[in-house]
């Protein structure tokens with residue numbers, strides 16, 4: 407399996423008053439079509455790692471080390487790449503879905519127009535072909551009445567539908583890697599499973615690589631091949647998902663695994679509505 411992404415000592419520094427390191431030395435390879443989970447408690451550095459891979463850190467945060475993405479025009483180290491190169495790589499090589507769909511959607515622009523941009527910019531589509539691509543993308547993420555949704559603003563659709571639009575937007579330029587950072591956490595429990603299933607289906611059908619960030623170990627375990635465990639900005643353990651669940655090496659991972667087992671055992675007794 408060839409590496410699509412190679413992290414080598416990736417770190418994140420806070421360079422404001424009282425400078426400090428927030429993420430230390432994260433290193434792993436991600437192969438074509440491989441699905442990696444990142445798990446850890448709140449504040450462990452999961453989102454900063456994702457933002458560093460996307461080249462989206464802004465002052466006073468700064469990445470260090472290497473994060474090399476294999477893109478169509480050659481390898482790109484996102485830590486040192488120019489803004490121009492990053493603009494080209496984001497969308498076409500790597501797409502992202504965040505916890506809050508409003509992080510990637512513009513409230514003042516009709517949905518169809520937002521979705522048209524990556525098809526026009528990265529794929530060069532125009533006119534009828536562009537219109538068709540936008541409607542197909544909305545239908546592909548199982549949104550009803552794509553023509554109506556394309557004309558709508560995001561305040562006119564539900565939270566689950568917004569996240570489906572954000573997924574369509576992340577996939578529009580055909581990236582080889584999708585980074586999903588807590589993509590269902592902000593959604594109503596009744597729509598979480600549907601959005602998760604959609605993400606899984608898209609990743610599978612397109613043969614994409616996935617980095618899936620979550621607090622929820624059972625959800626991560628269900629959709630990934632390997633899991634990276636983080637705590638206090640450090641990489642605690644990186645292992646195949648089955649190994650991690652059955653023979654965790656680090657004490658912290660053992661705690662996470664046994665806590666999620668206890669939760670699983672607890673849920674059936676809670677009756678209707680307790681399970682997703």
Ligand SMILES: Nc1ncnc2c1ncn2[C@@H]1O[C@H](COP(=O)(O)OP(=O)(O)OP(=O)(O)O)[C@@H](O)[C@H]1O
Nearest residue numbers: 420428446447448449450451452453454455467621
């Ligand atoms: N812009 C920032 N400036 C200063 N510190 C920050 C900034 N963003 C994040 N941090 C700190 O960096 C650490 C890691 O944050 P990060 O958001 O990556 O955690 P996380 O694991 O994604 O947490 P959560 O699961 O709650 O989203 C935290 O201690 C956080 O307070």
